[in-house]
Every structure is written in structure tokens, then in C-alpha cells.
Amino acid sequence: MSELLFYTNPQSRGRIVHWMLEETGADYQTIWMDFGPKMKDTAYLAVNPMGKVPALKHGEVVVTEAPAICAYLADLSPEKNLAPPVGNPARGIYYRWLFFAAGPLEAAATAKSMGWQVPPGKSGFIGFGCYEDTINAVEKALSNGPYLCGEQFTAADVYVGSALGWGMMSGSIEKRRAFEAYVGRLYARPAPQRANAINEEYLKQSRQQA
Template structure:
């Protein structure tokens, strides 16, 4: 464990994405588990994350929130991990699809599953994703085009996008397209993913028994 790198999380949150990223890096870190409710809204935690949500990563004197931002930050700071893009071609795909998934894709999934239908045609131009199907088709295009987001090499973009797709497939918020299932299955075989999953499952059991 390390007090220089602290992950504030809950095993039933997007903190699982950051856990996976940290396990891919193989660096020491400490985990602080927060329960939903008062713990996340306490003044000391709000000083770290004014949204009162997890995850939050504290790295020395630096505070980083938002999963995509945390993944990008860690990949760049721990450059020896080779999880950041190396060329301009990789960089273009990496940032394009990382932030597509964090912005339009997540909005499309949330809106579709909360409201049950797309906005009317007169409103679709106002949305960053247009329609749920259009967003899924766009993501399908990159998943089909190569083994990983930037090409033939695993990066932090695969951690973020793979985790989002994995949750979506598990909970039925994303269509079970063959390319999505194959991609998630391949990523779930990674040792770091399995370590992260085991750690969060153990935390979940502790929370349930508390």
C-alpha cells in the first residue's frame, strides 16, 4: 500500500475502472472505501470531490476525478506502463474514442435506459450523440476495426471502454453485439482485470457483511 496514491472508491461504482487501471500499472496504492450516503457527502471528502461521488484519485498533492481523466492521467504519469499512446496515429484514436465513450456514448446509454426512447427527430441534432443506435454503431466501427482501440496494442482506452462495455453487457444497457462480447471477453482474460475484479468482489463481501 502507498499513501502517495490513494483510490477513494466503492465496489459498486465506476471506481472498479480505476482499480483495473491501477492493477495494470502494477504500482502500490491504498484503497479508501466510502459507503453511499453520508460518507460521500462529508465535508472532508467534498473537499476532494465536490460532487460527492467516487472514484477520486489522490496522487501526492494532486486530486483527479472522472474515470476517463484518471485513466489518461495515470497512463501519462506512469509512462513505463506503455498504456499511453506512442505515436500521433495512436494518439488520435486514443483520445477520440476515450472521450467519445465518456461523453456521447455514456449519455446515449443513460438517456436510453432512463427515458426508454430517443429524443424526437427535432431534438436529435441538439444531442452530442444523436441517437442511441447511432452511438452504438460508431463504437462498433472501432471495435470491429482492430483488436484494441488504438490498433494492435492495449492501452488505457481499452480499460475505460472495455469496462463500460462490460457493465453495459452485464446489466443489459448495451446491445449484446458479437463484436462487443468478443472484445470484453478478450479483455477480461487479462491478469490485471482478474486481480482488480477479485479485489472488488472481496470488498463487496466486506460491505455486505458489515
């Protein structure tokens, strides 16, 4: 496997990818990026023209967007069983909720946090429809097992769990018993604990050097 270069900031969605990298057990090099000029310089814009993190470089391949990186890493490490195999019906469930969280769930949570209101009669024009339907759909998806794909933990759980965890902490997603139990199971895994420790240590060192 070519070297994985992981561009991130500890106060970004990079924490999602950091968790996923730890789940794979792959060797990777972390490149810490400060917000501001460093993310907008020519060298980094050649990696991600958006000038944002996270980003993953694998040889000549560059992947941005946290859910895409999680899916890419799952396929890169098939021995870890972080995605149902192609042909397995659970693969459809995996794709469904991975992209649901990246689309309707994030949009609904953002709308709530920003105080945006969908005008009456206009929900059909909005991808997430309405906040209540979106949140109810996620809650129903968690009723089929400890994970989204039943007994199998996947990259979709990394992304959906991260979205729910952050959303409940920030208030953009209401706390529900099913969400708290699900996130609690996920955060008890060794990989997110390792990733979190790495990020917190970097933040601690950065503050000491400031």
C-alpha cells in the same frame, strides 16, 4: 512517485479505475467509501465537491471522473505503454474513443436505460445524435484490431471495455458479437481479474460484518 490515494466503492465506476491501477502496477492505497453521509462529509467534499467516487489523490493533485483518472494514470506510468506517445497518430485514436465513451456512448446508454426519446428532428441538438449511430460507431472502431489502437492495449480500452461490459450486462447496450469478443479479451487480462477479486472480497467482508 508520491503515494496514490484511491477513493472508491465496489459498486461504483471505481471498479474501472481499480482495473487501471492494477494495469499500471503502481503502489496505491484504497480508501473504501460507503454511500451516504461519508461521501458528503466535509473531509471528502474537500477531495471531490460532488461527493462521488472514484477520486484519485496524487500528492497535491486530485483527479476525478473515471476516464480522466485512467488517462492520468497512463501518463504517470509511461513504461507500461498504456497510451500511445505524443506525436504518434494513434494518440488521436486513443483520445477519440476515450472521450467518445465518456460522452456520446454514456449519454446514449443512459437515455436508453431511462427510456428517454429524442424528439423527431431534434437529433442534431443531442451530442450522441441517436442511439443506433452511436453503437454502430463503436462497433466500427473495434474492427481495426484486437484493441482500439490496433495491437496496443491502452487506457481507452479499460474505459470503453468497462462501458460496454456494464452496458451489455445492464441492457443499456445491445449485445453484439464484436462487443462480446472485445470485452472477453479484455476481461481475460490479469489486471481486471485482480481488481475484481479485491472488490468482491471487500463486498464479502462487508456483508459478513453487517
